[in-house]
Amino acid sequence: MMSEKIKLDHYSPYFLLKVDGKALEKQGNSISLEITENLNTPSILSFTIDTSFKNHLHDLKEFYDILDNIKEGKIVEGYIGYFNDSDKLKKPYFSGKIVGISPNFSASGLPSLTVESYDNLHFLKKKMPITASERKIYLEESYDEIIKKIMKRNNLEEGKIDSAPFKKDSETQKTEVSDYDLLNSLANRLGYEFFIRDEKFYFRKPGDLKDKKGISAPATPPGVSFQ
Numbered sequence: 001m002m003s004e005k006i007k008l009d010h011y012s013p014y015f016l017l018k019v020d021g022k023a024l025e026k027q028g029n030s031i032s033l034e035i036t037e038n039l040n041t042p043s044i045l046s047f048t049i050d051t052s053f054k055n056h057l058h059d060l061k062e063f064y065d066i067l068d069n070i071k072e073g074k075i076v077e078g079y080i081g082y083f084n085d086s087d088k089l090k091k092p093y094f095s096g097k098i099v100g101i102s103p104n105f106s107a108s109g110l111p112s113l114t115v116e117s118y119d120n121l122h123f124l125k126k127k128m129p130i131t132a133s134e135r136k137i138y139l140e141e142s143y144d145e146i147i148k149k150i151m152k153r154n155n156l157e158e159g160k161i162d163s164a165p166f167k168k169d170s171e172t173q174k175t176e177v178s179d180y181d182l183l184n185s186l187a188n189r190l191g192y193e194f195f196i197r198d199e200k201f202y203f204r205k206p207g208d209l210k211d212k213k214g215i216s217a218p219a220t221p222p223g224v225s226f227q
Helices: 061-069 120-126 143-153 179-190
Strands: 013-019 030-036 044-050 075-082 094-105 111-118 136-141 157-161 169-173 193-197 200-204 224-226
Touching: 013 030, 030 075, 044 075, 061 111, 094 120, 111 120, 120 179, 120 193, 136 143, 143 157, 143 179, 143 200, 169 179, 179 193, 179 200
Parallel strands: 157 200
Antiparallel strands: 013 075, 030 044, 030 224, 044 111, 075 094, 094 111, 136 169, 193 200
16 A cells, blocks of 8 residues: 655645734745743744845845835734744734844845844833823723733723732822833732733733633743744
8 A cells, every 4th residue: 555645735834924913025035033932021033134145246236126115114014824824824823013123234245134023012011101190090800900001002902911919909090100010010910921812912820821711821932933
């Protein structure tokens, strides 16, 4: 009996990058991708476009066209999976905004471009009361109520928010204490974990890294890398 032919695409990793909803095409360039995740800290997606794989470089027009389309603040979505598993590519594994762009012009004359983006946890660090009148005061509210107010003002979608295991309390977000710092403080008091996955915010009791719906928490080592 002839053995069944192995389908190599079953084991072939695949990734897709979108910038402001538009797929980033390789167009003969090499694109490498790295995603780094840790609990209670912003996730990072970085990618590098290397033009050294191009077989023609008569001018740098195409490279500057890429630079024109990749700007700080634009939304980046990263999809990862396998060729045969299209369901993994329906929702982004990572969604965030570009915070850094580093063009590199080497001695060989073949330029490359490295782009770094952070998820929404990073931008919570910028939301804070600057003056005494802007302080956020929570009177007799439970931690989950406070967290949901932070989510609302930062346009975060709720994934899973566990209720705190004690009575209502009062909390004041002092001057220059960011929304991120307040969330981190609440998590440390409770021994909870928080992260963003599938563009949803999670604040929950730690456990076996999976809730009843099968949502995995980010791994503590550096995440994944593709080329």
